[in-house]
Amino acid sequence: MDLGNLLKRLKVALEQVSTPPEPSNPISPVLPLEEPPNQSPIREKIMINASMLQDVLQNFVSGTSDVQGIALVSPDGLALASVLPGEMDEERTAAMSASMLSLGERIGRELARGSIDRIVVEGEKGYGVLVGCGIDAVLLVLASSAVKQGILFLEIKRIVAKLAPLVS
Amino acid sequence: MTRPILGDFSSIACFKAAVVGMEDALGEKATAIALISAGRARGKHLARELDLVGTSASLEVVAQKLGSALGKDGTRLCMVDKIVQEGDMVKVYTSETFCSAGEPQGSERKCTYTLGAIWGALELTLGKRLQGKHVESVLRGGTHDVFAFTEF
Numbered sequence: 001m002d003l004g005n006l007l008k009r010l011k012v013a014l015e016q017v018s019t020p021p022e023p024s025n026p027i028s029p030v031l032p033l034e035e036p037p038n039q040s041p042i043r044e045k046i047m048i049n050a051s052m053l054q055d056v057l058q059n060f061v062s063g064t065s066d067v068q069g070i071a072l073v074s075p076d077g078l079a080l081a082s083v084l085p086g087e088m089d090e091e092r093t094a095a096m097s098a099s100m101l102s103l104g105e106r107i108g109r110e111l112a113r114g115s116i117d118r119i120v121v122e123g124e125k126g127y128g129v130l131v132g133c134g135i136d137a138v139l140l141v142l143a144s145s146a147v148k149q150g151i152l153f154l155e156i157k158r159i160v161a162k163l164a165p166l167v168s
Numbered sequence: 169m170t171r172p173i174l175g176d177f178s179s180i181a182c183f184k185a186a187v188v189g190m191e192d193a194l195g196e197k198a199t200a201i202a203l204i205s206a207g208r209a210r211g212k213h214l215a216r217e218l219d220l221v222g223t224s225a226s227l228e229v230v231a232q233k234l235g236s237a238l239g240k241d242g243t244r245l246c247m248v249d250k251i252v253q254e255g256d257m258v259k260v261y262t263s264e265t266f267c268s269a270g271e272p273q274g275s276e277r278k279c280t281y282t283l284g285a286i287w288g289a290l291e292l293t294l295g296k297r298l299q300g301k302h303v304e305s306v307l308r309g310g311t312h313d314v315f316a317f318t319e320f
Contacts, residue, residue, distance in 0.1 A: 077201040078299070078320065095205035099198040106195040 053081040053166055060159050066147035067155070068126065071140040072133060072163060073097045080137060080167065097140040101130045118153070131156060134164035177244065180269050200280045207284020214238075214285065215292035222295045227251040227258070230293055238285065246282050249312060251290075256319070258294070259303075260286050261312040271307050278302045283315050290317055 077098035235248035
């Protein structure tokens with residue numbers, strides 16, 4: 001059974017045993033600051049998802065040649081999980097990534113380029129590639145200049161397919 | 169550089185015009201992201217200045233300290249009227265926020281920089297990663313600008 005299917009089955013199983021959140025709560029998922037006694041399955045589900053996200057990202061960076069870093073970010077610029085080179089600030093990177101994708105989408109609209117597939121920043125030392133990861137997240141991938149772009153974009157497409165169910 | 173004649177304060181008119189200009193150039197979403205991020209950084213800096221990092225002080229004391237720093241006797245960003253815990257959520261009741269000032273009743277504008285400042289300060293104070301939202305607005309019938317935070 002491949003990793004994608006295993007993760008999907010685990011998620012479904014956890015959803016079946018967890019208690020649904022209260023409908024009046026404006027924010028989901030919710031972690032209680034003072035944990036009520038019947039909420040631990042939700043907390044466990046959310047913690048497992050965060051851990052899964054981190055593992056998926058770490059495996060991607062370790063297993064894909066010329067990839068130097070990756071960050072999964074909420075649309076409003078908060079870091080969900082990341083594996084970044086040590087000198088990079090996670091919060092600043094998250095805010096920049098979300099802003100850039102938002103700006104790129106605006107440029108696409110204003111300049112009649114249609115919906116945006118990806119945003120690529122190409123520098124002399126490498127690439128930064130931003131893509132949407134479902135409607136709930138933005139993915140930033142950093143790669144060295146030695147990378148083959150076609151393979152990089154294909155790998156990014158694959159990891160988006162793995163990550164999107166985990167963040168939806 | 170100090171301003172011996174003009175002092176430390178200026179009218180919100182110019183800064184609000186800057187915000188509107190950024191929204192025109194960059195879009196509302198990108199501007200909001202940047203302002204919230206800036207606010208968060210400011211809030212964290214403030215929490216360190218006020219010695220609130222990881223404090224065991226009550227939310228009432230935290231509200232008092234933040235209110236003092238951000239309110240009438242401080243930077244005049246907003247008044248912090250109270251901070252309460254409601255179940256799994258911490259709510260901060262503010263008024264006269266910079267973000268809402270000068271807006272007409274019924275305006276859709278949401279707090280960004282002010283939300284971020286409170287958010288960043290609370291994160292360091294409580295020692296938790298938080299998700300913050302502007303859930304009630306004085307521009308849309310509320311008595312306060314209320315920011316709700318849950319653990320992220």
